[in-house]
Amino acid sequence: MGVILSGDALLTLKTLPPEYAHTCVTSPPYYGLRDYGVKGQLGLEKTVDEYIENLVEVFREVWRVLRPDGTLWLNIGDSYATRSGPQAPTNTRNSNGHTEKRVPAGYKYKDLIGIPWALAFALRADGWHLRDDIIWHKTNAMPEAVTDRPTRAHEYIFLLSKEPRYYYDADAIAEPCGKKGNARSFRGGWAYTGHTSFDNDAESDRETHGNAENERGTRNKRDVWSVATAQFKEAHYATFPPELIRPCILAGCPVGGMVIDPFFGSGTTGEVALQEERDFTGIELNPEYIAIAERRIKATEEKGIQLKMWNCRAAQTT
Template sequence: MYYYEDKWFKLIQGDCIERLRSIDEKSINMIFADPPYKLSNDGITCKSGKMASVNKGEWDRSEGLKDDHDFNKKWLLECGRVLTDNGTIWISGTYHIIHSIAFALMEMNYYIINEVTWNKPNAAPNMGCRCFTASQETLLWAKKSKKARHVFNYSLMKELNGGKQMRSVWDIPTTPMREKTYGGHPTQKPKELLKRCILSSTNHEDIILDPFCGSGTTGVVAVENRRKFIGIDTNTEYLELTKKRLLDAEGEITWMNYGQNPF
């Protein structure tokens, strides 16, 4: 099993449901989850101006409505166990999976704080020309109960939005090539998207978990902004990519020299 621990982050290889069971109960302040969208259906899309397959890997193939929904409930249950009572969870997805997740959250008595639309100004064109061009994803921001006292750094978000209240539609381009210096992931999210999620709902030295770590964008933004990070992924190569990005992020900031392991 791949495992790497640094002063400010841990990377763990394996099935997220199994690995989550090894994490202490109510020890995580915020979770960002980018689960499989189950959209690898042998269709086509546009990538860098060329026709390409939509397939991401076997991990992204649908097992059928019931099994996909059961999977969502299982990993959400384990996320709820490790999340603090006042912690929050962000979940991203397209229409292929996000409605199952929203229903699962309601079944489990989560309270949905916001539904955020990530609008992609530079979204890839539609190749089939038989429907509207998909140019957005949905992010659900939720907490374990309506009465939970969740973190929301309202003033900071207003400041980042030019002195105006930040709304729930975010215009953010897709991941730029400069964020793929060490390589990329087929579902890699841009740092700007994670920056808004993390800065809005956590404080310095909070612990952030990503159960579907991918190329580690959640961790990079967390470390750059003085948060601790735990990442889980099934793929060792992506964890190595994440490690390189995180070590690079560490090397650019001086506040790391605390000398004490924050975990």
């Protein structure tokens, strides 16, 4: 079952009961990127610190609504300290262009701000366990007209948890691999084993020190994910690809469990959750994107999946 809640992420999260969801998979608006034309949107703060503080407050509520063994999978991109006027959109299907750019206080012109790690460290300081930095390698990254640095072709997905031990289904996202060995493998103590199996799973490694063939044909998923950016026909810029978040949902939530996304956008999290037989709750501030998500997810109704549309604005004002 799917539920879309219309409203501000922080206020709407406060209406949900504690320990409501198994996992959160989300991508908040990036700092200083676009004006989506909705009052109360995140990403247009005057300072980086204010942006980070606002997101920490949102994810503090995510913490509350997650089960004790819950996880947060957070996709976030970086920004540069630069100067430019507002730019109209080049995609005529969307009326939201780039915001006006100013160098934020405390940064030098052309600095890479480091938004992802600033947010990750702030969340860690707020109580989250920072478990992994997953690299989203964009196989079809957008070209950049720069001549003094490489073109950026990656973003981060941070895996965070409430507790040191949490629900994580490694088998659900295990990677296929061959049986042959590889001399690059190393084990504890930073000692290379030399000409041993790179593809062995953990159990085989323990039992044979990497010297046996991997009969299972799978290995633990690595933390560099090569996925092409999404091509979505409707009017939403920040659509992350379904195959990027599918492993997050499979590993972070059991079948029949609840996935939440407080920045629902065009509904990718909900679509993948339903495809994988999980329930979802999405929160979105922009009515235009809610309409897009509703159309997108209702296409799954022919498979017997139910979708409820809830409007929580009245609840937020009481």
